[in-house]
Amino acid sequence: MTTETEWMRLTAEELRARAAEDALVIVPVASLEQHGPHLATGVDIILAGGVAARTAARIAEAGAPVVVTPCVWTGLAEHHMEFGGTVTLDYESFAGVLRGIVKSAARHGFKRVMLLNGHGGNSEAVMVAAGEFSIEFGIRVAAGTYWHMVPEAIAPILERQAGLMHACEAETSLMLALRPDSVRTGRLAEAHGPMSTRVEGQPPALALRRSFRAISETGVIGDARVATAEKGERLLAAISARIAELLLNPKLWA
Template sequence: MAADTEIEWMKLTAPELNARAEAGALVIVPVASLEQHGPHLATGVDIVCATGVALGVARKLASAGRPVVVMPCVWTGLAEHHVAFGGTVTLDFAAFSAVLKGVVRSAMRAGFKRVMLLNGHGGNAEAVAVVGGECQNEFGIAVAAGTYWHLVGDAFAPILDRQSNVMHACEAETSMMMALLPEAVRADRLPEAHGPHSTRPEGQPAAMIRRRSFKEISPSGVIGDARAASAAKGEALVETASTIIAEELTNARLWA
């Protein structure tokens, strides 16, 4: 791929990245986690999905003539609530914050003025928002943060049959993996891939946060029902998220 059309930071040379910085390119940093995703999905789901959406967003921005570059995914986050199942890597907040700040600081020192932290793991959502604000204050550049399924609002609901948005190892995430990395899906384990449709006990308001081990909530490790998943739904979800988030990031007032 020619350098002028390449969107991945790791595939560009330092002089090419310097030129992107001079052109005012937006840096998109996918942020994820490495953790259990039920009996039927590989542990890298959040990495694959966050990266897939980030690349989709960047391609749409680039095709509209807007300079953009996508960092490699920050692959580990806050996943203590999955540790009991095994197969999970987690950081504490101090380490997570330090990693994200190091990445954003590096982008700033490379000459970039705008960064989007695009999160793909529910356990990171609040932390990513806090760190984004701290980065902006400390480094003097514009830093936005958001979780991809929060950014799309209600747009995923018409695509899905058994839920309205992303849950965990669910219809949505399984569909996206079928589209993005089908070899990571264990089709023979799909009959087991279902669980409760909420992590909250009865009476806990949606706005109240209290993390619990998923082992206590769902024996399968799944929140939702993956049995309705399909690659076609996954393609539609990625396309929808990419389109909406690209449109949101073109809003000049966001970066003013």
Template sequence: MAEIEWMRLTAAELNGRAAAGALVIVPVASLEQHGPHLATGVDIVCATAVAQRVARLLDAAGAPVVVTPCVWTGLAEHHVAFGGTVTLDYAAFAAVLRGVVRSAARAGFRRVMLLNGHGGNAEAVAVAATELSVELGIAVAAGTYWHLAPEAIAPVLERQPGLMHACEAETSMMLALMPEAVRRERLAEAHGPHSTRTEGQPPALHRRRSFKEVTPSGVIGDARAASAEKGERLLAAVAERIAGMLRDEALWR
């Protein structure tokens, strides 16, 4: 199996990947509170893991691919009130994404996937992908991993219909990937409402509010049913689904 991490490859090796038409996957995340039971790096760990697993599946299928280090901070203003959170404003976040993608383009790569792992970044990465495609003249796609594969996530979970925040899904993935980052003695407290929306707020109406106003625990969903076995199943199913999407040549034409 070929090396898939940008930071582990030499400049000459990366030049070869670019010449071969490799896809660059950029995991994008956030550093923020994740309830009483999870370390703040959840989105970084999970986005990186999903990106790398997708890349290994692509590589196994003969598709050249490279994964950059994670863009570790994003738009997390809605978590600041809890503490432990680092956030950028939109201009700074967009500039970071532009710098990373422009660097990939200058290195000769013509296809980039912004693979997002933080809900607060979802709209911003989509806008960035469109703007950068036009500006740089390369193909840039974007998506949030759980939005790309909801049908792969729902059957694994017992207490919620999809991935939320510091929830059954994220806690399960952390138990699989970095169990030392889970404070098991606090799991009994790790539950909250199953939506950040006020009663009657339609799905198409966007109004982001502080999580402190919505959930005293900082959790959306219910982490008490989490397990490492569920986490491994989630990671495998999501990676398989997204790798299938990215193998589709029609996406890149």
């Protein structure tokens, strides 16, 4: 019998029981935004939710209690607004939504929450929020962006990139595996752009947000032309296995 991990498919009584078992709550966090000429705007929602679901399944298979909330579908995407098709919040609104979700979980007795982020523009914000919520609610709240957490699981599978970028080889492969009807395969020949969002001489540790319109004519960072569904399945398996391993570490929650 498969263990149900979706919060919205469990009853209130069943969720109270999960809280009593010290279940981990995974909150997938995403964005609704442009993803080049070949991908629908819901990429981050689909991928954050997909990675969360696969990760939760592996945790449940290991015998540990876990639940996954519905995806937080909008975040901080000002840098994509010039392309259209994008919804963005300010930090206060975004943090307020996350605060309400985490506070609700804490009030129901859950003591461990993972904000599993799937959008680069949210990366710093979810980590700041997690630190604030840990103090505010007296529970363990972790946060991370899935490709930043497990780069070693991603790089060996890709041909033209060192890691996951934007509307790129990795994201397009994942979409071909999870939601191929949202990939415009006839536009893949156009789906490439610069290999970085940084200008020459700007190190990774120096942050300066720019509009993607100024960085990439196509809205793509990376090269999606070699994306395949087979790569996507391999990426999902590798990413979820490694994140599950990280989250099953009892020292993380001690």
